[in-house]
Amino acid sequence: MRQLHAIIVVAILLFTQKSQSQWTNGKGKAYYKLAAWSLVADQHYTNSGQIDPNATRGNFTMSFYGEYGLTDKLDIISYVPFFTRIYQNAQVSGITGNVLQEGESLNAFGDLDIGVRYLLYKKKNLSFSTTLKFGLPTGKNSGGSDGSYQTGDGEFNQLLTVDAGISYQLFQKPSYAKTFIGFNNRTQGFSDEFQYGFESGIKLFDKLWVLGRLHSVNSLQNGTLTAQNTQGSIFANNIEYVAVGGEAAYYITKKFGVTLNYTSAISGRIIYANPSISGGIFLDLK
Amino acid sequence: MKKLKIVLITIILSFNSCIDEDIINDSVPEEVRIISSFTTLKVGEMATLEASFFNNIGEIEDNSFIWSSSNPSVLSIDATTSSISANVEGTAIITVKAIGKTGDLTDSQTIEVVADNSINIDTPKKGTFSKTTSYKAAGDFEITKTSNGIKIELASNYVADTSLPGFALFLTNNPNSLANALQIDAYDDADGAHYTGAFTYNIENVGLNDYKYLVQWCRPFSILTGKALIIDK
Incomplete structure (x- = not known):
């Protein structure tokens, strides 16, 4: 079940790192974010899409996300989960109070992502770009007493997306909408994935961006990993979900601000069924 | 800079990443169970039956047992030691009783006394x-x-x-x-x-x-x- 954590971190959290990301930053301009993300889950979507309970597991991740414009059309992107804590609650008898199963935790570096975004087309308020991200197996893919405390999936993947966005005025407020489709090529026996997402936001009170997101990950079911050949790490493979979330980004100054995000999978397979929250601070160096 | 530190600390502390406790409803009914599994004895043979008391979490716990036979003429039993004697051919139901927190608990086993003990069956x-x-x-x-x-x-x-x-x-x-x-x-x-x-x-x-x-x-x-x-x- 490691990848219940890892996938959410890599996919949902990375996906939610920056709004309006179909637009490149421009040469010499940058966006940096330091965030903390937390998921505490006592239920999960099974392989048949139903919800079943599980021992409460948590993931707390602190990460750095950065985008920097090398040229007007090309950004480099990096997601660095420099601290990930996986933990499980102790299982305690309701009758005797005795510990039935000890709680456990693991702290480690997570899977790092690096990539580039290239502006394909921009005219007035319409923009198209493509993004290529490499997921590096820098996390711990086996840990804890039973190997299920993991901060990475142990595989190198390449996610290629095509992004489109449009900015407009809504109720005389700056607004935008964007979408993307992507293909995630995974290795080490993991199934490849088709992904898509939508996002829309509006700027309120001149300092506050409020936005909503939807992100869908769909397994192509072409991997070879199963519960029987991965020593219990089946949750690595064939994860699917549709997650929706909302985020508020408040600019304290012109460049510095704070964000708060709430995201939850509304359907899925082999993924936790509890919401995650994240908060962070950012520097928007435009 | 001070504001930044406060924001950072607030963000970090606002997330609960400590190991907590899941309280498990692990209650089961108390039970007394005859552990011995043999169901036949030869006439004249003696044996001792064993039983266990399982508490409300399914753990074996010390308890006192009282044994009885439905047909002492066929199969007699010592009420406290559970030593049984096969007297004549026939069938008897052996019952063990214990007192749990929820009241009296019993378990029974039917034992057949046979002339020839060549068939000693442990009920699958x-x-x-x-x-x-x-x-x-x-x-x-x-x-x-x-x-x-x-x-x-x-x-x-x-x-x-x-x-x-x-x-x-x-x-x-x-x-x-x-x-x-x-x-x-x-x-x-x-x-x-x-x-x-x-x-x-x-x-x-x-x-x-x-x-x-x-x-x-x-x-x-x-x-x-x-x-x-x-x-x-």
């Missing part, structure tokens, strides 16, 4: 899995006594969900907890786990009546996925 057990979550769990099994333990034979219709991470199979007296459970198969043992179809486990130093349930678990995440009550065949 059986069970059928039913699922306790949306994961697959099904199939029948039989349990028979062996010279040094028991043999569990899973039928061809046996199913455990292959998508389960950390699958393991246990004998237990409390299906809600792995405390005091005996693991008989698991994904991380030497030969891996068996998921589908007929299979036989030979388990040493275990009696036919030592456990009441055979259960399937997702062990790392403490999920009971299949449960079977072990009953007389």
Whole structure:
């Protein structure tokens, strides 16, 4: 079940790192974010899409996300989960109070992502770009007493997306909408994935961006990993979900601000069924 | 800079990443159980019956037992030592009684006294899995006594969900907890786990009546996925 954590971190959290990301930053301009993300889950979507309970597991991740414009059309992107804590609650008898199963935790570096975004087309308020991200197996893919405390999936993947966005005025407020489709090529026996997402936001009170997101990950079911050949790490493979979330980004100054995000999978397979929250601070160096 | 530090500390502290406790409802009915599994005795033969008291979490706990026979002329029994004497051919029901927190508890076993003890039958057990979550769990099994333990034979219709991470199979007296459970198969043992179809486990130093349930678990995440009550065949 490691990848219940890892996938959410890599996919949902990375996906939610920056709004309006179909637009490149421009040469010499940058966006940096330091965030903390937390998921505490006592239920999960099974392989048949139903919800079943599980021992409460948590993931707390602190990460750095950065985008920097090398040229007007090309950004480099990096997601660095420099601290990930996986933990499980102790299982305690309701009758005797005795510990039935000890709680456990693991702290480690997570899977790092690096990539580039290239502006394909921009005219007035319409923009198209493509993004290529490499997921590096820098996390711990086996840990804890039973190997299920993991901060990475142990595989190198390449996610290629095509992004489109449009900015407009809504109720005389700056607004935008964007979408993307992507293909995630995974290795080490993991199934490849088709992904898509939508996002829309509006700027309120001149300092506050409020936005909503939807992100869908769909397994192509072409991997070879199963519960029987991965020593219990089946949750690595064939994860699917549709997650929706909302985020508020408040600019304290012109460049510095704070964000708060709430995201939850509304359907899925082999993924936790509890919401995650994240908060962070950012520097928007435009 | 001071504001930044405050924001950072607030963000970090606002997330709860401490190990807490999940409270498990691991209550089961108290039970007294005759552990001895023989069902026949030869005329003139003596034996001692054994019983165990299982408390409300399925743990063996000391208790006092009172034994009785439905037909003392056939099979007499010492009320406290459980020593039985096979007197004449016939059948008697042996009953053991203990007092638990919830009141009197009893268990009975029918024993046949025969002239020739060439057929000493230990009643086999059986069970059928039913699922306790949306994961697959099904199939029948039989349990028979062996010279040094028991043999569990899973039928061809046996199913455990292959998508389960950390699958393991246990004998237990409390299906809600792995405390005091005996693991008989698991994904991380030497030969891996068996998921589908007929299979036989030979388990040493275990009696036919030592456990009441055979259960399937997702062990790392403490999920009971299949449960079977072990009953007389």
